[in-house]
Amino acid sequence: MATEFLQQAINFMEEHILEDIGYVDAAKAVGMSGYSFHRVFSFTVGMTANEYIRSRRLSLAGQELRDGGISVLDAALKYGYESPESFTKAFAKFHGSTPRQAKGAGATLRLFEPLMIKITIGGGSMLEYRIEHRESMRFVVVKRAFDNETLMDAQGHSIPEFWDECREKGMIEPARELHPEGKRDLYGLCRPVKKSETEFYYGIGVRDSGRIGELTKAGEYDIWETESADYAVFKCKGPDGGCIGEAWDRFFKEFCPQTGYTQTGQPDFELYYEQGEPGVFCELWVPVRKGWDS
Numbered sequence: 001m002a003t004e005f006l007q008q009a010i011n012f013m014e015e016h017i018l019e020d021i022g023y024v025d026a027a028k029a030v031g032m033s034g035y036s037f038h039r040v041f042s043f044t045v046g047m048t049a050n051e052y053i054r055s056r057r058l059s060l061a062g063q064e065l066r067d068g069g070i071s072v073l074d075a076a077l078k079y080g081y082e083s084p085e086s087f088t089k090a091f092a093k094f095h096g097s098t099p100r101q102a103k104g105a106g107a108t109l110r111l112f113e114p115l116m117i118k119i120t121i122g123g124g125s126m127l128e129y130r131i132e133h134r135e136s137m138r139f140v141v142v143k144r145a146f147d148n149e150t151l152m153d154a155q156g157h158s159i160p161e162f163w164d165e166c167r168e169k170g171m172i173e174p175a176r177e178l179h180p181e182g183k184r185d186l187y188g189l190c191r192p193v194k195k196s197e198t199e200f201y202y203g204i205g206v207r208d209s210g211r212i213g214e215l216t217k218a219g220e221y222d223i224w225e226t227e228s229a230d231y232a233v234f235k236c237k238g239p240d241g242g243c244i245g246e247a248w249d250r251f252f253k254e255f256c257p258q259t260g261y262t263q264t265g266q267p268d269f270e271l272y273y274e275q276g277e278p279g280v281f282c283e284l285w286v287p288v289r290k291g292w293d294s
Contacts, residue, residue: 005030006044007117009037013053014114017060018078023049023148024197034197036265038148043252045115048149052115058094059112061087065102066109072099127254130233131288139187139224140175141203142166148198159202160241163188166204175221178209184274188282189224191267229266229287232259236270236281244270247284261288 012029013021026049027037041049057079064070070078076087076099084099091099097107150158166172176184186206193199203224232255236243256262266287273283 003117005032006041009041009049010052010115010117013049014056017053017056018080020080021053023053027197033192033265035148035192035200036263039248040252040263043248050149054090055094055112056114058091059110061091061099062095062102062109063111065099066107068103072103075099127250128235129255132231132233132285133229134226134231135228137226138208139189139203139205139226140208140221141187141189141205141224142171142220143201143203143222143224145193145199145201148200159188162202163204171220172204172206175206175209179206182275186272186274188270188272189267190269191224192265224267226266226287229264230289231285232261232288234284234286235277236284237279238281240281243281244284251284251286260290262291263287264289 009026009030013026016025023038023041024034026041027034030037032040038048045052047055061075061079065072065075072087073084076082076084079087081087081090088099091097091102095102095107095109097109101107102109144162146158172186176186184206186204189201189203189205191201191203193201203222205221205224208223232251234247234251234255236247238246251263264287268284268286271283271285272281276282
């Protein structure tokens with residue numbers, strides 16, 4: 001994401017900070033889908049846009065209460081909370097002091113300043129990647145819908161637990177066994193939910209072997225198709241899925257700014273080889289194009 005788009009989104013949030021807005025509104029302000037904006041903002045900034053809005057409001061509320069110009073009830077309503085109780089709970093978690101304590105002398109408050117995108121000197125480390133072209137592909141998947149905020153889930157359990165469930169119940173094996181041994185690679189695919197700005201689908205499955213008719217008729221699997229695309233491919237090296245998040249972080253912060261590529265709206269996927277390279281957890285395949293794409 002070009003820095004100007006990110007700064008435009010931040011400016012929009014600041015200008016409308018007291019209104020009923022969220023990351024979907026910020027996304028629309030810069031011409032992006034909610035799914036794409038949430039992903040780019042989260043990995044680039046290190047927090048979700050909704051977390052940013054919430055922190056800015058609580059910071060401003062603390063200042064106003066400290067200055068004594070507003071009641072707790074009015075502050076709750078002004079800064080987007082339905083009741084003084086919900087406001088007090090969020091305020092105390094953020095500041096470590098209650099709103100009433102903030103109105104007294106000596107209360108400790110936290111200041112959360114507006115974000116300002118700056119160009120900094122960085123780099124100096126190796127980032128290995130390759131660009132590969134793939135024509136249209138068909139996948140046989142078991143899918144589940146997740147909230148976009150799952151991408152920055154501090155616990156990171158939702159998708160790994162979906163993998164565990166698929167393994168424990170043998171949900172993928174019937175489709176996987178239609179491939180010969182040595183070619184039973186697994187894929188974890190992400191794509192937005194149509195007609196939804198706040199969810200995405202995650203599918204676990206295999207490439208279509210051409211023999212999956214009966215499986216899909218049973219309603220247990222979905223067929224996902226991708227269009228012809230160029231992919232930036234990164235090896236995720238590490239003992240667990242934490243290396244996938246690290247690869248995404250470097251994709252947005254290093255790869256895109258340095259190469260001029262941006263992610264497209266096609267599904268991205270993790271590729272788990274049946275016979276993988278030692279030390280490589282999986283490969284991350286991100287569909288890309290030169291220039292900006294929302």
